[in-house]
Amino acid sequence: MLANLAAAFAQVFDPYVLAVILGSAVFGLFVGAVPGLTATMATALLVPVTFFMPPVPAIAAIVTATAMAIFSGDIPGCLLRIPGTPASAAYTDEAYAMTRNGQAEVALGAGLVFSAIGGLFGTAVLISSAPMLAEWAIKFSDFEYFWLVLLGLTCAIFIASGDPLKAFVSLLLGLLIATIGVGNPAGHPRFTFGEPNLLSGISLVPMMVGMFAVSEVLRYAINSKQTLVVAQGRIGNVFAGMWRLTVKYPKSILRGSVLGTLVGALPGAGADIAAWMSYGISKRFSREPEKFGTGHVEGIVESGAANNSALAGAWIPALVFGIPGDSITAIVIGVLYMKNLNPGPTIFINNPVAIYAVFAVFILANLLMIPLGFLAIKAAKRILQVPRNILMPLILLFCIVGSYAINNSVFDVGVMLVFGLVAYVMEENGFPVAPTILGVVLGGMLEENFIKAMIKSDGDLTAFFSRPIAATLGVITILVWLSPLVLKLLRRRAAPPA
Amino acid sequence: MRISDLVWAFAIALLAALVLVHVQSFPPMPGQKFGPAVYPGLIACGLLVCAVLLLARGWKARRQAALIEPMAWWRDRDLVVGFWLIVAVLAAYTAVSEAIGFIPVAIVALLALNLAFRVRPPVALAVAVLGTLLVHTIFYKGLRVPLPWGVLKSLAW
Numbered sequence: 220m221l222a223n224l225a226a227a228f229a230q231v232f233d234p235y236v237l238a239v240i241l242g243s244a245v246f247g248l249f250v251g252a253v254p255g256l257t258a259t260m261a262t263a264l265l266v267p268v269t270f271f272m273p274p275v276p277a278i279a280a281i282v283t284a285t286a287m288a289i290f291s292g293d294i295p296g297c298l299l300r301i302p303g304t305p306a307s308a309a310y311t312d313e314a315y316a317m318t319r320n321g322q323a324e325v326a327l328g329a330g331l332v333f334s335a336i337g338g339l340f341g342t343a344v345l346i347s348s349a350p351m352l353a354e355w356a357i358k359f360s361d362f363e364y365f366w367l368v369l370l371g372l373t374c375a376i377f378i379a380s381g382d383p384l385k386a387f388v389s390l391l392l393g394l395l396i397a398t399i400g401v402g403n404p405a406g407h408p409r410f411t412f413g414e415p416n417l418l419s420g421i422s423l424v425p426m427m428v429g430m431f432a433v434s435e436v437l438r439y440a441i442n443s444k445q446t447l448v449v450a451q452g453r454i455g456n457v458f459a460g461m462w463r464l465t466v467k468y469p470k471s472i473l474r475g476s477v478l479g480t481l482v483g484a485l486p487g488a489g490a491d492i493a494a495w496m497s498y499g500i501s502k503r504f505s506r507e508p509e510k511f512g513t514g515h516v517e518g519i520v521e522s523g524a525a526n527n528s529a530l531a532g533a534w535i536p537a538l539v540f541g542i543p544g545d546s547i548t549a550i551v552i553g554v555l556y557m558k559n560l561n562p563g564p565t566i567f568i569n570n571p572v573a574i575y576a577v578f579a580v581f582i583l584a585n586l587l588m589i590p591l592g593f594l595a596i597k598a599a600k601r602i603l604q605v606p607r608n609i610l611m612p613l614i615l616l617f618c619i620v621g622s623y624a625i626n627n628s629v630f631d632v633g634v635m636l637v638f639g640l641v642a643y644v645m646e647e648n649g650f651p652v653a654p655t656i657l658g659v660v661l662g663g664m665l666e667e668n669f670i671k672a673m674i675k676s677d678g679d680l681t682a683f684f685s686r687p688i689a690a691t692l693g694v695i696t697i698l699v700w701l702s703p704l705v706l707k708l709l710r711r712r713a714a715p716p717a
Numbered sequence: 718m719r720i721s722d723l724v725w726a727f728a729i730a731l732l733a734a735l736v737l738v739h740v741q742s743f744p745p746m747p748g749q750k751f752g753p754a755v756y757p758g759l760i761a762c763g764l765l766v767c768a769v770l771l772l773a774r775g776w777k778a779r780r781q782a783a784l785i786e787p788m789a790w791w792r793d794r795d796l797v798v799g800f801w802l803i804v805a806v807l808a809a810y811t812a813v814s815e816a817i818g819f820i821p822v823a824i825v826a827l828l829a830l831n832l833a834f835r836v837r838p839p840v841a842l843a844v845a846v847l848g849t850l851l852v853h854t855i856f857y858k859g860l861r862v863p864l865p866w867g868v869l870k871s872l873a874w
Contacts, residue, residue: 268860270860271860271861384767384770384771384774387763387767388725388729388764388767388771391760391763391764391767392764394760395736395757395760395761395764398756398757398760403753403756404746404753405743405746405752405753407743407744407752407753409740409743409753409757410739410757433803433807436803437800437803437804440796440799440800440802440803440834441788441790441796441799441800442790443795443796443799443834443835444793444795444796606836608831608834608835608836609831609834609836609840609844611830611834612826612827612830612831612834612844612848613827613844613848613852615803615806615807615826615830616823616826616827616848616849616852617852619807619810619823620819620852620856620862620864623862623864624856624860624862627862627863629810629811629814629815630811632807632810632811632814633807633808633811635807636804636807636808636811639807640804647719647788648719648720648725666756669756670751670755670756673750673751673755674749674750674751677750678750678751
């Protein structure tokens, strides 16, 4: 292990990798701070560039950019009352209220310092739990994997979304998209309609760029007349008083970090949901709940730690099972496959150095966040004044070239357009996009394990419950499925007859 | 565009029905009970169930919302032009970039979008030319993506 660790650090501290980390940190800070550009979009835009890099810098770029973007999403939330990324939305009103009270530096400082602490906590859990889980997961057969994937998809529907029915439609759409092409156990070309470009299926990168970047540019187009008003006033020393907050709210920091890591590890639920839940819990357990909403830092401390720890948490199922914990790791899984680092328990045996390098980058990125985040806050007013009407067309051009670059095919630019429009219409109508992405990423795995298990058991469905772990996972999945029905019945019984 | 659950239910049911009909044409896997049609067929059945549930929900709420509700931005000509120009730019790029080449198409696309987003014309022109050259340099020179030269082939650098 030590030799692997040393090799991993040697790879990360290579000047080229360090330059990539620095570059993607600046990119992530910028993307996060511009309203309308999200951390997921940063990842989708980075993928075409990382396509041309060796595995370690490619993954380092994504890890660093997303960590920075989730923090810097706090900046416009604080100064414009518009969250830079959805992960900051939970406490945007609180942070803006603090700015109006002349405490912008405390809100931004708390966002920065506790983001870094939460990120480091999540990383520590990732480092300690992932290899252990992998050792356990190595004994899994098709039955366990089938249930695990189904449980993951179930979480995405029931936990991560306000409207499970529409989320289920989104998921099924994703699963259906994943069936396109010859990549199925029978090797039969499905839904290709004679188009040779569809034989290998819909390319993941153009689809992601469409769903996460083009759809945002479209959304900008219909809001392009909105003017942004930056809150006035000087931002003082962001680090002043942070130690006092750490001593005052140790429980909040710990609770936010633990909850964030757990929510991140749940498939489908990412940093944004972690932040909303943490903010709610913080208010619930606070000694001063009446102060929430008036410019009180406690909720920012807790949910700021939660959203960054969720990033690392999401990597746990992604690395160990190949099941993404959020939209970002859904993209990451695609990148891992492209780099021949197939996720799953064996990655810890076949590629330990690459995995330790991922861990090292997580630590480095969260430490780098403090000085670079400080500089980003100093430059905040300039970044927020970047003319978005010039920026958005450039992003669109970047999307075009990025989608084209994966297969050198204009067909993929068309794919990007179609999925950009699809994602836009879906979100306008309350269909969440994340389950679709999970469906596309996990669809192949779900079908393969399902068909193999069915063939092994000769169509006997009870075989899915014949092994202890498979049975447990199966029962949990079915219980989650039945939960809305049971809740409904309980509510009906509790309510007096009309 | 906000579309009511009722309309979505019909659209989803139609998609599911088309899938179910289409998978009937898939050949069985030799010697196996479970061919390539099983899994997409199950997904389509799932979609049908969702369509029925959406139909029930939409029927209950049928008086509360129009089948298709127009959006406020549809009445603002500038915003409508901006939105559809993005779609048109991407469609046009797909259709003509191989023949005409990346550089001319990208310059026209950036110029049109900048003007649609109310950037002053001289700035828009400068951004279009410099932006195109920057992206071209990064991807063509830096990452060796073979962006098409098209009509500028004789000038290729």
